[in-house]
Amino acid sequence: MIAPIWLDVLDETARLSAAHGRTDLVESVQQKRTQLLDPRLRVVVVGEPKQGKSQLINGLLNAPACPVGDELTTVLPTIVTHADTPTVTLVHTPPVRNRHGGAIAEADRTALPVDQVAAAVGGKLGGHPGAAHVEIGLPRALLGSGIVLIDTPGLDVLDPAQLDALTAFARADIVLVASDVNSELSPSEISTIGHLAQSHARVVLVLTKIDMSPRWRDVTEQSRRRLAAIGVRPAVIPVSADLRLRAAGSNDSTVNAESGFPTLLARLNTDRAAKTDELARAAVGQLTRTVIEQLAAPLRTEPPEAEPAPAPGPISRLHEAQRTVDELRRCSVRWQHTLNDEMADLLSDLEYDLRDRTRKILRKVDEVFDKADPLSDWHTFAQWLDENLLEADEANHGWMLQRFDVIGRRVAEHFLAYGYPDDTAPRWSPTSRDHLTENVPLMEQPHVERFTYAQKFFTGLRGSYGGILIFGLATSLAGMPLINPVSLGAGALFGGKTVLDESRALLKRRQATVKAASQRHVDDFFLLVSKDCRDMVRQLQRLLRDHYTALTEQLQQQIVESLRRAKLAADADVAERDQQMRQLAVLQEQARRLAATPTGTTAGTRA
Amino acid sequence: MSRSTRTLDDAVRQLMQEAWNLSREDGRAAAQLDHLYGRLQEPVHLAVVGPARSGKSTVVNGLIGDQIAPLPLGDGHDVVTRYADGPQPRVTARTADGAARELATTRSAHGLRMDPRTTRRSAITELRVTWPARSLRHINLVDTPGTDADDGHHAPVEHVTGEADAILYASQEIRTTDLQTLQTAQHGAVATAAPVNTVIVLTHADEIGGGRIDALLTARQLARRHQRDPAIAAMCTGVVAYGGLVALAGRTLSDADFTAVAAIAAAPRETQDACLMSADRFAGDDGPLPVDPDVRRRLLHRLGIHGVRLATTLARTGCATRAELAAELIRRSGLAELREVINGCFVERRTILKARTALAGLERLAGRLPGQDGVHLRARVEQLLATAHDFRELRLLAAMRSGQVAFTGDAGTEAHRLLGGNGTDAAVRLGAEHELSGGELWDLTADALHRWQQHAEDPRLGLHQRRAATAVVRSCEGMLVALGDG
Secondary structure (H helix, E strand, C coil): CCCCHHHHHHHHHHHHHHHCCCHHHHHHHHHHHHHHHCCCEEEEEECCCCCCHHHHHHHHHCCCCCCCCCCCCCCCCEEEEECCCCEEEEECCCCCECCCCCCECCCCEEEECHHHHHHHHCCCCCCCCCCCEEEEEECCHHHHCCEEEEECCCCCCCCHHHHHHHHHHHCCCEEEEEEECCCCCCHHHHHHHHHHHHHCCEEEEEEECHHHCCCHHHHHHHHHHHHHHCCCCCEEEECCHHHHHHHHHHCCHHHHHHCCHHHHHHHHHHHHHCHHHHHHHHHHHHHHHHHHHHHHHHHHCCCCCCCCCCCCCHHHHHHHHHHHHHHHHHHHHHHHHHHHHHHHHHHHHHHHHHHHHHHHHHHHHHHHHHHCCHHHHHHHHHHHHHHHHHHHHHHHHHHHHHHHHHHHHHHHHCCHHHCCCCCCCCCCCCCCCHHHHHHCCCCCCCCCCCCCHHHHHHHHHHHHHHHHHHHHHHHHHCCCCCCCHHHHHHHHHHHHHHHHHHHHHHHHHHHHHHHHHHHHHHHHHHHHHHHHHHHHHHHHHHHHHHHHHHHHHHHHHHHHHHHHHHHHHHHHHHHHHHHHHHHHHHHHHHHHHHHHCCHHHHHHHHC | CCHHHHHHHHHHHHHHHHHHHHCCCCHHHHHHHHHHHHHHHCCEEEEEECCCCCCHHHHHHHHHCCCCCCCCCCCCCCCEEEEEECCCCEEEEEECCCCEEEECEEEECCEEEECHHHHCCCCEEEEEEEECCHHHCCEEEEECCCCCCCCCCHHHHHHHHHHCCEEEEEECCCCHHHHHHHHHHCCCHHHHHCCCCEEEEECCHHHHHHHCCCHHHHHHHHHHHHHHCHHHHCCCCEEEECCHHHHHHHHHCCHHHHHHHHHHHHCCHHHHHHHCCCHHHHHCCCCCCCCCHHHHHHHHHHHHHHHHHHHHHHHHCCCCCHHHHHHHHHHHHCHHHHHHHHHHHHHCCHHHHHHHHHHHHHHHHHHHCCHHHHHHHHHHHHHHHHHCHHHHHHHHHHHHHCCCCCCCCHHHHHHHHHCCCCCCCHHHHHCCCCCCCHHHHHHHHHHHHHHHHHHHCCCCCCHHHHHHHHHHHHHHHHHHHHHHHC
């Protein structure tokens, strides 16, 4: 036998679902496949309680298979199948599909005496906790022809999940919704039928108990209209199980016709005969549509711009890379600004610091040489000045190094976000500062006038001359010679005084000279050191700039590379999605054709 | 009226006086109190609630004894309809803003009909029907739209159940959704303290089992079984099976109807069976029955196919006159039982039901009063709820029904009876079968008192049981006092 075309479509659906990684869908498709290949027609009866579901099955079988009664309510689902002799089996756990192997675990089955069926279905059988469903085997022609009837417990509240579980359990080909014709369709029944019609190819509304209602024709029409209003057009078949059973008792074919069951049976038989063809195609068409809907939904909801995808898809990676590049550009501007500003600050601070230190030294020099005589203390002074200047330079230099460290870290902070720790500033070894000490000239002792003894003598003589003359003349008036002891004494006094004065004036001059010389020396020193300092700062700045520029370039290159990769991946992804959509479209077209093709032509196309 | 109920009535009136003093400033509160006070004088308001098409109107019609309900508006909507006793049949429509106008009505075979043009697209929220009927003397009936109507008619129904003194819940069968509806109707301190005022009516009892002749008997057994189910018993004081169409047919059976039924019953058995097999066959134009098709269709409409089957069977097996047939139909329909339950659970307990409604109203009012006044009023309401023995009896009965408190053997039945579970009359409480003199009743009561005093001190019983026994003792004492007064 050539595999029917719907099987190909079904397998294609399964393959696509697997390609999309939807194992749940694959499972349901596989289940459907098994179900459709089974030639038996599974008919499930659902509905609210007390709508005559069990009696409907009895009517179909023309035998009291399912227990009915005022006080009896079906608690366990009941599966009625063909058997040579009547059997009743209580099945404990539902067949559980093994997660990995797909093997079906064997259910626990208990055979029961036939007369216990009512208790079993009513869930009142003691000693069988956890019973899942009841299986009844009956030697009826209808069942023998390959129809399986499934009775279900009445659903108080028809909620979709429960309903789906029920029909999935029953693996229903046809769903019969039983509703008492004596009360119109309730809103929940209407929504139930609408829900079932979405997932099942064949839903039939069976209006029961028409023998009791004088206006069942009106209700039937009204039910059709109300269902059509929500876009569902199931077959509506009014039946009366009472009439059917009564007809069976009296063998009255008119009553049987009135019961409406022949119509229902004819319908079921047609569907059974058509199961592997028409019904299967409808079912596969529906299933494929559902699966395509589910597969296409995530594809459609991923337009490139709209979604800030939580999962890093290629498109979002592309965006991410672009964002990073922009960010890097901003970052590079930022770190350059930081570096320039900091360096300018450093320069001015350093100069001020050096200036401050040298001025302090100069003040000290002034203080010292207000009193001291450069002649006697020169050596000590020169040493002291030299030491102090060097010390100032050292301090200044050390401070610069510290500041430089800080600046390096501050610039490095901009690169923290890129995963570079802030000690990546280039290791930089201070250049030897020997050239500085060499270049600073030792302070030459300035030329100072010494007060030699000969000078002292002449100065003394000059001073004493005046004294002798003045006192000699004065005493000559008193008749004393010009040179007398008094005038000699006065001359000596005057001479001494003049020497002292002269010596003081000379000291002052010497001090002034030394101060000026020191000033000059410190100025020279300052100039030299500050030049050196500036050079060094510039050198460092260049060092940092080069380092971080290189770093930025490297980063940029990385990002551009990842951007390129993301772009490639995104392109591939879009192409793949297009491909998937095309595949789905093809499948959809197949499903549509499948549902639309009339029975005869399939055979032709297959051949 | 026994002494205890009188004191309860007095206490409620006193509490209303207090509330009046508290809320004199507040116009709306005063109007509300006026309304509550008015309600105290009126008969018991019995709301008939249930899902759409569950037979609420049939219950109303059966109780009134006439084909009146339902009264749909011009656009097909049902609204809350109140039925009260009155000298003239009269229908008054009320709109949301409180305006009222009288509506013209006509009678037809299908009941009372209003001119659809006068009611279409109108803001009518409520209809009030006055009807001369003996059964309305002690109860006012409130018919409601279906609780599962999907057009936003829930609010008025909830309002009605909140306001009514008692509820008849009409349903074809008891589903979990029904129990949920009933549970949501019970909220507030008063509803918790005085738990249930609901009776469930299993309508369409005559259709059970495909409308067999013994359907009503089966329905009655079913009702009894439901009543023993703790989940259901916790929600209602009783479950009654009721065949609405049969009951109404019994109450309105005309001579022409009877003649038709008798003619059908006189036809050969095979013809009868063949024709009564389905509604179609019975109403068909060319049936072999010796009755005009129109008459048959009318019969079918009024009785239903099961009703016709029942009536013909009854006519064949002995009901030779219209009155006999009517009586038998009523007897079988469960109407008598329904009335008995309404009488026992609602009319006899009207004082406590009225008090309950008044207290619930006061509780709502307390929520609206500002500051300390509201708190004070609420506290007084709760105090009365906690201390009044009548409420304690109700709570205990509910606890016993739902199985929270149970006595072994006959003690349970006796406690139920003594607490007034079957009726509050002294003789009923004592389970005395025939009229007894005061002295004999006194002796019986004293006996019961003694017995239950022993129960109350029995160390073998649990704490809940001993407390319950104490309550029974208190009931016995109350009866003694009442007998002493009498």
